[in-house]
Amino acid sequence: MDNIVIIGGHGKVALLLAPILTARGATVTSIIRSADQAIDVAATGANPLLLDIETASADELAAVLQGADAVVFSAGAGGGNPPRTYAVDRDAAIRSMQAAQVAGVKRYVMVSYLGAGPDHGVPEDDPFYPYAESKAIADTFLRSTGLDWTIVMPGLLTLDEVTGRIDPQAERGADGAGKTSRANVAQVVAAVLADPSTVGRDIPFTDGDVPIAEAVAH
Numbered sequence: 001m002d003n004i005v006i007i008g009g010h011g012k013v014a015l016l017l018a019p020i021l022t023a024r025g026a027t028v029t030s031i032i033r034s035a036d037q038a039i040d041v042a043a044t045g046a047n048p049l050l051l052d053i054e055t056a057s058a059d060e061l062a063a064v065l066q067g068a069d070a071v072v073f074s075a076g077a078g079g080g081n082p083p084r085t086y087a088v089d090r091d092a093a094i095r096s097m098q099a100a101q102v103a104g105v106k107r108y109v110m111v112s113y114l115g116a117g118p119d120h121g122v123p124e125d126d127p128f129y130p131y132a133e134s135k136a137i138a139d140t141f142l143r144s145t146g147l148d149w150t151i152v153m154p155g156l157l158t159l160d161e162v163t164g165r166i167d168p169q170a171e172r173g174a175d176g177a178g179k180t181s182r183a184n185v186a187q188v189v190a191a192v193l194a195d196p197s198t199v200g201r202d203i204p205f206t207d208g209d210v211p212i213a214e215a216v217a218h
Contacts, residue, residue, distance in 0.1 A: 167208025
């Protein structure tokens with residue numbers, strides 16, 4: 001994987017992922033929606049690329065994916081704004097998958113959450129519902145594409161330090177029970193990109209005791 005595009009390049013996971021990939025020798029392009037974010041992204045070794053995925057068409061996304069070996073979708077609306085959550089976590093995510101197909105990029109890694117799916121069980125009056133519903137729809141769409149997909153499904157995200165160890169037997173729950181450091185999520189995404197056996201698989205996990213490379217191996 002020599003050329004990797006991260007969508008949502010200024011997110012906490014993305015800012016931790018980019019240095020791991022660049023240290024391997026990969027060229028990383030991180031898509032951001034604000035020019036103010038470019039300095040932080042450049043500091044990771046990635047190349048910042050300004051594009052608002054909320055409004056960008058599939059063709060516009062395909063243009064920036066040309067020549068990539070893999071796409072990582074790590075964007076998120078951040079919650080609290082249902083229309084924007086659907087626009088980013090559902091609609092933009094699906095457009096990015098269509099764009100990958102148009103651009104001929106086979107490898108696609110989605111950062112989702114533990115418990116995501118049509119049976120997520122989140123009530124409609126719960127503030128988390130728009131995100132849960134968006135991820136259910138986007139993840140389901142991804143599985144139906146011809147892409148070489150992997151869906152990374154961490155538990156409740158924390159800012160804890162990296163441990164390099166996870167629990168791949170984590171139980172899925174409607175509330176995403178079980179904690180996972182963002183640093184470990186970044187390590188998991190990097191491991192997934194390096195391991196072809198993860199294609200076509202969900203990778204649910206929380207922090208745990210199993211070394212990441214071993215945990216994600218088929």
